[in-house]
Amino acid sequence: MSPSALELAGAVRSGERSAREVVEGSLRAIAGGDHAIHAFLEVLADRALADADRVDAAVAAGSDPGALAGVPVALKDNLCTRGVPTTCSSRILAGWRPPYDATVVERLRAAGAVIVGKTNMDEFAMGSSTENSCSGPSRNPHDHGRVPGGSSGGSAAAVAAGFVPLSLGSDTGGSIRQPAAFCGVVGMKPTYGLVSRYGLVAFASSLDQVGPLGATVADVAATFEVIAGHDARDSTSLRAPAPDILASVGEGVVGKRIGLVTELVDGVDHEVAARVREAAEAMTAAGASVEEVSIPQFRYGLAAYYLIAPAEASSNLARFDGVRYGLRVEAPDVAAMNVATRTAGFGAEVKRRIMLGTYALSAGYYDAYYARAQRVRTLVSDGFAYAYAKFDALLGATTPTTAFALGEHTEDPLSMYLSDTCTVPASLAGHPAISVPFGTDRAGLPVGIQAMAPALGEATLFALAGALERAAPGAAGGDR
């Protein structure tokens, strides 16, 4: 069992271990194992060691090296890193080096974390398997014939493979939680607006949130504390203070009212459903009152999501036109160059969603599609409001199945989309949600339990997540 991020930070802060030693260990693990996983698009060895030395210098100087001092962190490749390629796993961004760091990257570094590399993803975060990457798929560390999930598949696999104790992903419709579930790690999507999106290459602006993935709930909570908080560079950033959350991980669920969402149990694979029911029983045993609740509006979530997200994406991705950065395919005039560049630069799934979104926003179709989808989004929020009138938090499956095989859904986009059905409702509502590993299926593949809480309910969410982690069969995270 490798040490947790908080254990590593503690050791570095106390001078017991050097940041360089910790980072070298991570780089060795990547060098030794990533050829089989392909979690990383870019490993930043020199940079990481230089950063580690700065942390060590701070420790030696007696100044505070930060809460995540010396902790190796992997970043999804849609987070801008100054001077370091940021490609979103797309040919169209080949060679682009942002002139700035994303806010979350600044905050991680300020907290002493050391960025060791950029991870593989579905192109522009569109996908649920990391197979839509221009540099080829990542593989699930539990079974190399299976996908790690997506779109933050590289970030989830990097943690599951033990390359890094922590990573950041982004979640638009489940892109942190679903790969976390597939890879058997903890992955959290914060309340919309709690974590700055500045420097996150946009997929669907009204849904995108950056969040942490880690081996333990406490590590994820500590990372969330570091990256959350108001940012003047993001107009949708909430003015709420960064919550003090770490303490709530051990609080337990005594007296908490927890709703088990029928729609997130029925209809999922029976082995996944079995783990969800066991988790619910475990929470009852831990002192919560658990009741089943049906939120029928959830059934329409996926359809609304697959109109809203592509609509926003079609507009967000317009800027990749070959004029200013990234790929340019020469052509006789500007319009032809735009078309040639986009034709060559975008993969099939991205093109599919741009077309879907463009159609949904077109004059004459806007009301029937985009506007209607927004009304359904409100309905889903209403469903949550109804449930949260009775419950402090909700439970369900994170995914309908455990990790599927590489190539299993690539020929049928719609079946791939169904992989997001359990995670999309919290995304549409902007609520926080987390996936916590809870046992396996018969094949030994991890199952993720999804906990959800109302907006800004992170304290409740982490209390429930901590309790799930402690109750999990053969708990990997253990009772820290």
Add this chain to the structure above:
Amino acid sequence: MSETSAPAGWELVVGLEVHCELATRTKLFCGCPNAFGAEPNTNVCPVCLGLPGSLPVLNRRAVELAMRIGAALHAEIAPSVFHRKYYFYPDMPKDFQISQYDAPINRGGRLELPDGLVVGIERAHLVEDTGKTTHVGGTGRIGGADYALVDYNRAGVPLVEIVSAPDIRSAAQARAYAGELRAILVATGSSDGRMEEGSMRVDANVSVRRPGAPFGTRCEIKNLNSMRSLGRAIEFEAARQAEVLEGGGTVTQQTRHWDEDRGVTLPMRSKEEADDYRYFPEPDLVPLAPDGRWQAEVAASIEPLPAERRAALHRLVGGEPTPAQADQVRSVVASDLDTLVVAACERGAPAPLALVRAANEVAADLTRAPDLDPDAFAKLLMLEGSGELSASQSKAVLAELLVGGGDPAEVARRLGFEPMDRGALDEVIAQVIAEHPEDWARFVAGEDKLKGPLIGAVRRATDNQADPAAVARHLDGLRAARA
């Protein structure tokens, strides 16, 4: 400017869309300087270049200036939403433009022109500017250039687009509207209104119809970079449309470009296939709803508008203004000299004289005008009004005051103008009356035409130092005393 700009038998219908750059320090959604004339692509950052991952943050000052424009146009300041207007063009960094669409910050309103015509305002909304493309080589035109250069310094500069109702009926009215709007933009501190630098750009929607008929099909004319172009382009376009219609044709709705050199409008792109901008609410910005307190603060911060200032001057002069006085009032307000005129009048200067000297001599030297001491100006006008200085002497003294200041009486002495005191003038007039008894008798009997020769005689006797107006008033006074 001719008022008969519509071809015979046709009525001209014009609506104007005016884009004005707001006088903010920074751009609409980022901290880059909003400045004209910098080296290309130096006032740029990830946000205004639309780099992946960047996000817009609304400039509070731009909202405030937009509200000032709204308040000055008597618009309703309403909760508003930004939309994305989506089309591919190299000078748009994001390939969409952030603009207000169906929920603009200013709704409705009106603008009263100096001649009293009221033009309706449909909306005045916030929008970001695009970059600037320069076509290089070949013909230099869009289709025939070798390559294009794009300068993004202007990308993201805040604009307010002011859309008028189709209430304008002549090229002269269009120019008057644009002029008055510019005066309001300047007076509210919202924009510098410089057409030559592109900080105020006008598009004209022009159509013609038979009087009383429904509106005709309109064409939008772009590239109107001066008041002169605006007037010429409207007149040309009206004539062109009338000719098309008189020849049995139909006007095609299209965007046309004004070619200043050739004096013609030319089609830019046809609107047969209506552009689909795929507007949708900008998810990176939150809805904008200035509260009542902020609105009240903005309304209170607005200086008096040109129309009010003109009215104040008219009240000062009193009575029905002559056409010359109306022009002087317009000119004085346009040159920001009304405070000087008011200050001089408060100190006892005659209003008509203050107006004419401000509109002519002071307005001719606007660089020095701000330093002109109102006390000295008032004193000078009183010297002239009482006849102690002639008009030409007064102008000469005023020129000196503008350059070096000083006391008008002393300046006059230095220039060798012996200020004629009242007693001296009385003496000369008495002498002239004595020398021309017949003329005087006929003047007293009511023959006004003899006033001129009498004034001439007084002026000759004073080496042209006596002010003709003062002499005339004096002669009138003496006659009245006899009657």
